[in-house]
Amino acid sequence: MSERCIIPIGPYHPLLEEPEFFKFYVEGEKVVDAELRIGYNHRGIEKLGESKTYDQLPFLVERICGICSTSHPIANVQAAEDISGIEIPERAKYIRTIVGELERIESHLLWVGLAGHFIGYNTVFMWAWRYREPVLDMFEIITGNRNHYAMMKVGGVRRDIKDEDIPGLEKALSEVDSFTKMLTDAVLDDPIIQARTKGVGVLRKKDAIEMCVVGPTARPSGLKIDVRKDHPYAAYDRINFDVITREEGDVFAKAVVRLLEILESVKIIRQCLKKMPAGPIEVEVREIGKGEGIGLHEAPRGEVFHYIRSNGSNYPERVKIRAPSFMNVPSFKKTVIGESIADAALITAAVDPCYCCTERMAAIDVGTGKEIMDGQKLIKLSQEKTEQLRK
C-alpha cells in the first residue's frame, strides 16, 4: 500500500480566477479524501443589504457576481414582489426572460471555454470565448453594459428593448446557435474529450438528491429540476422549451447538458422576441408591506434563492441569499474521491463553481495608483463604443 500524501491546491485561483483552497489526500495517484476551505471572499453582503432600500438592493446584489450578474437581481426583486403580491406588466416579464437567457448563453459559453482549457484543449477555449463576445455586445446594446446590466427593479424593468435593436440580437443568436451546434457535434465525437471526461467524476442520482444540488449539476445526474418549469416566473410559462437531463452524472454529461441548454436558451429568446407585447415595462410600487417573501430564479448554475423579511419600512429586516454554488460545490466530496489526482481540477470545475456567489462578495477594486482617465472620460469612451456597436 502506498503512503498517504496531502496535495494542497490553492488558494490562488486553482481553477477559475477565484480563491479557494483544496486539500486532496492521495495514495499514489488516487484521491482518497478531500477538504475544502473557503471564506477568502466573504464580504458580508447580506448584512449590507439590511442598510439598503428596496430600490438600492438590486444594485447591491447585482455585484455579488460578474458572470451571473442578473440572476441575483431577478431573484431579489421577485422576493420583494412576493411579499405583497405585486404583479408586473407583461412586457416586463418578457424582458426579464430575455435578459436571463442571454446571461445563460454567455455563462455556459464561458464554462465550455474554461473546461476546454482545463483539459489542455485551448482551441475550445478560443472558440467559445470568441462566440461569447457577440452576446456581450448584445448586452451592451440592450442594457448599456457588458456586465452588471441594472435592468431589474421591484415592479418591472428599468429599460425597454428597442425595436431597432432586435435584428442585431437575432443575428447574434443565429451565430451562437450554429456555433453551439457545431461545437456540440465536435465534443460528442472527439475521442480525446471523451477519454478525459466520460465516466469521470460521477455524481450518482442518490447523492445528488442527498446533497440537494441544483441546476446543471443536478440535471446530468438524472434529476429533472428546473425553476423555470417547476416554479414558473417571468414569461417562462408562456414559452416552449425542454429541460435537458442526462443519466450518467459524469463530467461529459455535465458538458453536454450545458451545451444543449445554450440551444434551448436561443429557442426561448426567439419565442420571446416574437411574442413580446407592447405596453408599459413597470408598475408603480409605493411601498413594500410587512411580511416575508421568497424569490427564485434559474441562474446558469442552478436555482438562486432570495428570502426577504420586511418590517414595513423602506429597509429590509433580513436578506438571505443562497447562490447555486453553495449547494453544488460540496458535492465534490462525492465526485472526486476515488479518482485520479490529474482529473481532480476538472471534476471540481465541472460544477462551474462560483465562489463570489457562494461567499457573496463585491467586485474587487484594483488600484494602479495612476490616474490615466477620470470617470467622465471613461463614461464618454464607453458611450462611444456602444454607438459604434450599433452601426
Added chain:
Amino acid sequence: MSREIIEKIRERFKEKVEIFEKSPKRIYVNVDKKDSPNVIQYLFEDLGARFSIASGVDTRAGIEILYHMAFDNENLFVTVRTLAPKPNPEIDSIVLFLPGAEWIEREIHDLLGVNFIGHPNLERLLLSDDWPEGKYPLRKEEES
C-alpha cells in the same frame, strides 16, 4: 395540490404544527425546535421535498431558523419555522439525514452563533481564523 400536503403535515403532526398559507405557492409551518427535525425529515424523506436552504434571522426572542423546502412538482415552497432562544441558541442538526445542510448549518453557526447539536464538523466556513470568538456579524447588535 398544496391542500394535500397541508393535510398530510397536519395529520402527521397534529397540534404540534401551526400552518399558515401565505399564498397557494408559499406555506409557512411553525413548529417547536424539538419537533422541527422530525418535520423536515418527514418532508424530505416521505414527501420527497428538496431542501433548498435554511435562513437564520435574529429576533428579540432568539434566532429564528427557517428551513425552506421545495416541492418542485407542485410549484410550492414549504418553510418550516422554528426558534432557538437566546442567550445560547441551540438546535438539533439535520445533517444526519440531510447531508446537503452541512454548509448552511456551519454558515449560521459562523454568522449568528447557533449551536447545531450533532453536526459532524461545525468548523468555521466563511469567517477567517482570526475573527474574534463570540462575535456574530449577522446579529442585530453588530452594525453594518
